[in-house]
Every structure is written in structure tokens, then in C-alpha cells.
Amino acid sequence: MNISVFGLGYVGAVTAGCLSQQGHRIIGVDLHPAKVTAFNDGISPIVEPGLGELLKTGSASGQITATLDPKQAVAESDASIICVGTPSLPSGSLDLGYVRKVSAQIAEALEQSGKEHVLIFRSTMLPGSTRQIVADVFAPLVVAGKIHIYYCPEFLREGTAVADFKDPSLSVVGTEDGNPPRHAEISSLLGGTPSILRWEGAEMIKYSCNYLHALKVGFANEIGRLSKHLGEDGMRVMNVVCQDTKLNISRYYMRPGTPFGGSCLPKDVSALRAFARQQGITLPLLEGTLPTNESHQNLFMQLIEGKEKRRIGFLGLAFKADTDDLRGSPLVAAAETLYGRGNTLSIYDPQINLSRLIGSNEEQIQKRMPHLAQLMKKTPEEVLAESDVIVVSQKCASLEVLRAAARPDHVVIDVNGWAELATLPWQYEGICW
Numbered sequence: 001m002n003i004s005v006f007g008l009g010y011v012g013a014v015t016a017g018c019l020s021q022q023g024h025r026i027i028g029v030d031l032h033p034a035k036v037t038a039f040n041d042g043i044s045p046i047v048e049p050g051l052g053e054l055l056k057t058g059s060a061s062g063q064i065t066a067t068l069d070p071k072q073a074v075a076e077s078d079a080s081i082i083c084v085g086t087p088s089l090p091s092g093s094l095d096l097g098y099v100r101k102v103s104a105q106i107a108e109a110l111e112q113s114g115k116e117h118v119l120i121f122r123s124t125m126l127p128g129s130t131r132q133i134v135a136d137v138f139a140p141l142v143v144a145g146k147i148h149i150y151y152c153p154e155f156l157r158e159g160t161a162v163a164d165f166k167d168p169s170l171s172v173v174g175t176e177d178g179n180p181p182r183h184a185e186i187s188s189l190l191g192g193t194p195s196i197l198r199w200e201g202a203e204m205i206k207y208s209c210n211y212l213h214a215l216k217v218g219f220a221n222e223i224g225r226l227s228k229h230l231g232e233d234g235m236r237v238m239n240v241v242c243q244d245t246k247l248n249i250s251r252y253y254m255r256p257g258t259p260f261g262g263s264c265l266p267k268d269v270s271a272l273r274a275f276a277r278q279q280g281i282t283l284p285l286l287e288g289t290l291p292t293n294e295s296h297q298n299l300f301m302q303l304i305e306g307k308e309k310r311r312i313g314f315l316g317l318a319f320k321a322d323t324d325d326l327r328g329s330p331l332v333a334a335a336e337t338l339y340g341r342g343n344t345l346s347i348y349d350p351q352i353n354l355s356r357l358i359g360s361n362e363e364q365i366q367k368r369m370p371h372l373a374q375l376m377k378k379t380p381e382e383v384l385a386e387s388d389v390i391v392v393s394q395k396c397a398s399l400e401v402l403r404a405a406a407r408p409d410h411v412v413i414d415v416n417g418w419a420e421l422a423t424l425p426w427q428y429e430g431i432c433w
Helices: 010-021 033-040 051-061 070-075 097-113 129-143 161-166 199-229 234-241 265-279 284-305 330-340 359-368 380-385 399-405 419-423
Strands: 002-006 025-029 064-067 079-082 117-121 147-151 172-175 195-198 311-315 344-348 389-392 411-414 427-430
Touching (some): 002 070, 010 025, 010 064, 025 033, 172 199, 199 234, 199 265, 199 284, 265 284, 284 330, 311 380, 344 380, 380 399
Parallel strands (some): 079 117, 411 427
Antiparallel strands (some): 147 172
């Protein structure tokens, strides 16, 4: 393909060099004459292992050229990739000025030429940015079928960017509706086997990754600070923590859904937070862990009460499936609040036998919901028959049973992502989807 790359900074330079090695003809575009001259001379504008050789080879063969003229670049290419910067404003918000300026230049060039074109946004942009720019700048071209727009975030690390391009840790293609790209070559153009999402999902993934990376660094440093204060080797502590690839370094717990609960996490997070305060150690991430969980519980409650129906059923009450542990359960907290506000509750959880609860499990439930026995039902059918809103946190009833008892006026809130619930004849909503 003939591809124009707008923005010859870090992402643009690496993208141009690697695509030229794949056999594509690259036309670089930048507003800085020095960068354009360097590209035409095969000189890398940045220090990055392996990039200088790619640009030198591409320039010598004519595979890579550069220009200050965006119209020329669009005229000579089948696709354009926008890689310009999105710096922070003094307020901390994102500056899309460069992206919008380049988008307007491409739109103007296409309106004059009348040619059909593929456009890929690669600049990091907040969710909703692509759709807004398309509406503001490209709407007439989209309606005319003259432009096809994708959002493909980059996952390049400085120092290993060329290797990351060739073997990306993640590959994502965003389309307008989340369906596969109309142009099949887009899926392989930037490496890997991409996940296909809507524009907003693809934009969100880039920020989710960077947010997670920042959290990991911050978490490790907080553990390090506390360990050093105690005379312990923080590096050694984290090395041992990372040996657990079943829970700690894995996808476990990485599912949006119910707030965390149970007998361990709330208690231990609270205890460590109190301990750090006593020691005079500032750990902002730790301080924010319980409040963010409380915010999620509040959202959960708003979702239930926002349906403005007073008969509410629960399928699952323990803090997770296959246990009768009610300590710290977000479902118990929700049921307790709803009951206290005068709602009628029906609850089914096959693991809970109130006569068998012992110790602190029994003590907590007797203190918080001494009337629980009156609310428990023997079958899921009873819960559905007596409820208008059903909160499903566990797979404690088969789909066949639920299908037979479902009503069109039922509102179902899926807490943990049982996707098949959306196929049943009722009104479905997930807590995070």
C-alpha cells in the first residue's frame, strides 16, 4: 500500500520505518522542516534501537519519503495514519488540537480530490474523541462513502519500540460499530491478531493499559516504602508476590462486576491502611482502595433502586459462588439497605443453610439481617414469581429454569457477567456493561 504517516515523532517514525520494511511505500508528513529533511536523508529523529537502519534502508530505496505538504501526501497514498501528539493542557485535560488540524487537512485534500481513502487514528485519544472528530470533520465524506475510519492504538515502549511493533503485546482495531473492518488488510497492517471493538472501546483499552501500568508502579512503590520503613527488602517482597501467577500476576480478579467482599479483603485492606497511618507512611493507593470499592457499591445500589420497583429478588447472597460465607458480602449489604428502605425481598442461594452457619459468619448475619430466614426461598422460581427486579450474582439456577419463569416485565441486573442472561425474554442490564 501507499501510506501517508502524519506526525514524524516517536510513534510516527517507528510506524513509518516498520511499515516500510513490510514493503509499503511511506510518505511522511510533518510541519517541522528539519524532521522532513532528516526523513528524506534516512536519519532517525529519535534514538531508538533498530529504527535508524530501517529509515536509512527505506530512504535509500525510495520506500520512504517525506513532505511538508499534506495534500501531496494524501494524493499519493491509499491510506493515512495520524500519529501526531496529544499533549496535556495546563488543566490536565487532553489537547486534541494537532489531531484536529491534521484531520481537517486530510478532509480538505479528499474533498478536492474526490478519491476514496482509509484513515487510521493512532494518536492516544480519550473515549469518544474519534466519533466526535468524525462528526465534526469527516461527516460529508463518510456519508459519501469516500473515507473509512479506524482507531488503532499503539503499544510501543521506548527502547523496544521496533520489536514491539513487530510482535505487539496487544493489537486492537476500533471500527464505528464494532464489526470487523471493511478493509481486511487493516487487521494485519499494524501487527498481531487484533481484537475488534467500537471506536470508544479501542480508545478505552489504551487508557486502561496505561492506567494499569501506572497502578502497578505505584503499588510496587507503596509496598517498597512500607517495607523499607520496617527494615525489610521491598524488592524481595515484590519478587515473591510475583511468583504467584495463579492469582497475583494473572487475569484473576480482572473482571468488572460485584464489589470485593468476604472475610479477607475488606478486613486486611483496612488493617494495612490503619497500620500505615500509625507508622506515619503515606500510601495514597492503599488509602483509596476501600473508597473506590464503596463507590462501586453505591453504583450497584443506584442501579437497583433506579428501576423504581419495590419487589426485588436475589439469586445468590454469599460474597461469591460455592460458599455460604456471608461476611462482607456486597449482596448482603445491598439486601440490608433495600429491606431497611421498605422494599420486599426474595432471596435464593442453595449454599446457605441458616441452621448451619457458625462463628462470626452467624454472628454477622444475626446482627445485620436477623429476619433473613423469612426472606429465603426454596427455589429460584419462587424468587422470580415474587419479584420485579432480579439481581443475579451467581449461576445458582439453570438457564432452562430461568427461561421458563422469566417475564417480559422482569428487570434483570447481572452482577458478574453471565452473558446468556441477555438472551432470555426480560429486560437485561449488567452492572458494568
